[in-house]
Amino acid sequence: MPPSAERNPTPQGAQAAPAAPGPAASGGVQSLERAFGLLERMADAGGEVGLSELSATSGLPLPTIHRLMRTLVSCGYVRQQPNRRYALGPRLIRLGESAARLLGTWARPSLARLVEETGETANMALLDGDEVVYVAQVPSRHSMRMFTEVGRRVLPHSTGVGKALLSHTPDEQVRALLARTGMPAATEKTITTPEAFLDALAQVRESGYATDDNEQEIGVRCIAVSVPDSPTAAAISISGPAGRVTDAATDKFVPLLHEVAADLAQALARSGEGQ
Known part of the structure; x- marks a missing residue:
């Protein structure tokens, strides 16, 4: 204090990492659930991660993660670092x-x-x-x-x-x-x-x-x-x-x-x- x-x-x-996402809940959008899940995993990891780390913790295939991260980068919620790792973006x-x-x-x-x-x-x-x-x-x-x-x-x-x-x-x-x-x-x-x-x-x-x-x-x-x-x-x-x-x-x-x-x-x- x-x-x-x-x-x-x-x-x-810090809790234990959730299980790999399955089908979206009724009425939900699976891609949104996955994108927010990736943001939460980035936060749990201190704000910066590589794609392979996200794949290991989320259970999602690399092509899916790469597509979601490109979208988050374009929206400003994630930024790609010079070392090609991804960090939480300032728009958050x-x-x-x-x-x-x-x-x-x-x-x-x-x-x-x-x-x-x-x-x-x-x-x-x-x-x-x-x-x-x-x-x-x-x-x-x-x-x-x-x-x-x-x-x-x-x-x-x-x-x-x-x-x-x-x-x-x-x-x-x-x-x-x-x-x-x-x-x-x-x-x-x-x-x-x-x-x-x-x-x-x-x-x-x-x-x-x-x-x-x-x-x-x-x-x-x-x-x-x-x-x-x-x-x-x-x-x-x-x-x-x-x-x-x-x-x-x-x-x-x-x-x-x-x-x-x-x-x-x-x-x-x-x-x-x-x-």
């Missing part, structure tokens, strides 16, 4: 930013409930490529509170939400992500080795929640849980001064976080059905 303390209140505005940014804003809007009532019942700042974050991006926040009403700008991007290894987001990702994928991002220390308590981070993820799976204990900023503690069955990897958290977000407070806050996360998952599902 990467907040900074604010003394004067300010108004606040506008779509992602708009979707993230909507997701943040849908999440605010749930975050407001967390603030009402815990007194601490509540956040929602997504895993976007190798980074954590904050898409919604409702601030605490305390004069000493935590503030994280919506849209801020951070590395996952030093944040509670990052641990929650990666807790069910296979170890080899986590290691690959950490190799790409590095593990810079934000404080003396930041986890800076892959082995220690994987141990922390095992603790998250065992306990059902993640913590950032002075790892992003000294004096700040964060408690986070993943949002179950979210259409994209998402987590919610509460954060505050370590003197308030104590072990005793954690015991009370964790069940509430899980309850709110489950309610939010249902709200997101309803929003998807309405599209």
